[in-house]
Amino acid sequence: DQQVKQNSPSLSVQEGRISILNCDYTNSMFDYFLWYKKYPAEGPTFLISISSIKDKNEDGRFTVFLNKSAKHLSLHIVPSQPGDSAVYFCAASGGDVAGGTSYGKLTFGQGTILTVHP
Amino acid sequence: KAGVTQTPRYLIKTRGQQVTLSCSPISGHRSVSWYQQTPGQGLQFLFEYFSETQRNKGNFPGRFSGRQFSNSRSEMNVSTLELGDSALYLCASSPSLPPQAFFGQGTRLTVV
Numbered sequence: 529d530q531q532v533k534q535n536s537p538s539l540s541v542q543e544g545r546i547s548i549l550n551c552d553y554t555n556s557m558f559d560y561f562l563w564y565k566k567y568p569a570e571g572p573t574f575l576i577s578i579s580s581i582k583d584k585n586e587d588g589r590f591t592v593f594l595n596k597s598a599k600h601l602s603l604h605i606v607p608s609q610p611g612d613s614a615v616y617f618c619a620a621s622g623g624d625v626a627g628g629t630s631y632g633k634l635t636f637g638q639g640t641i642l643t644v645h646p
Numbered sequence: 647k648a649g650v651t652q653t654p655r656y657l658i659k660t661r662g663q664q665v666t667l668s669c670s671p672i673s674g675h676r677s678v679s680w681y682q683q684t685p686g687q688g689l690q691f692l693f694e695y696f697s698e699t700q701r702n703k704g705n706f707p708g709r710f711s712g713r714q715f716s717n718s719r720s721e722m723n724v725s726t727l728e729l730g731d732s733a734l735y736l737c738a739s740s741p742s743l744p745p746q747a748f749f750g751q752g753t754r755l756t757v758v
Contacts, residue, residue, distance in 0.1 A: 562746065571749030572736070572749045574746055
């Protein structure tokens with residue numbers, strides 16, 4: 529049961545244009561969402577996050593949008609640069625569950641390979 | 647601040663052996679979690695430690711275990727290695743809140 533899904537395995541965009549990466553989740557207990565960028569054989573690099581009490585968070589060229597009713601989030605990169613080419617993972621974590629906390633556990637999507645062409 | 651440090655970076659082991667991987671978290675972070683990345687399964691959560699106690703556990707067999715020391719450094723151990731254990735093992739440390747995990751470079755384990 530995949531609770532976090534990235535349905536697009538790959539995305540190709542031209543330099544300077546907008547990149548939109550999508551992510552869907554099924555677990556309504558998730559209330560914190562993160563995006564990571566990853567190069568092969570390296571650890572993921574944290575990009576941006578959003579709490580479920582917000583619907584938008586911006587950091588420079590990166591904006592994350594959250595639609596709780598649709599259980600959908602997206603990452604917008606504007607403008608896209610060739611250096612943005614990497615695998616992008618969305619991840620989700622939940623709050624208190626059965627008296628404990630599951631914030632330390634991230635559930636990842638399968639990733640989307642972004643290629644930005646010069 | 648120094649980032650998350652994992653040692654060793656690369657490891658080759660024989661089926662049936664055991665292995666111990668080490669992780670030093672970012673200073674001040676008390677939560678350390680471990681993940682396995684394989685081409686077929688993506689990034690899978692192994693377990694999380696907070697203040698020397700296992701707080702969360704993923705769906706992995708008992709051959710996978712871990713511990714955390716009083717200085718927040720963590721180790722994970724895999725016993726009776728199988729070929730399918732070949733993967734990139736990632737350690738992440740987190741501040742208490744917000745739950746933003748910062749990852750190390752990983753340890754590439756190859757089981758032959």
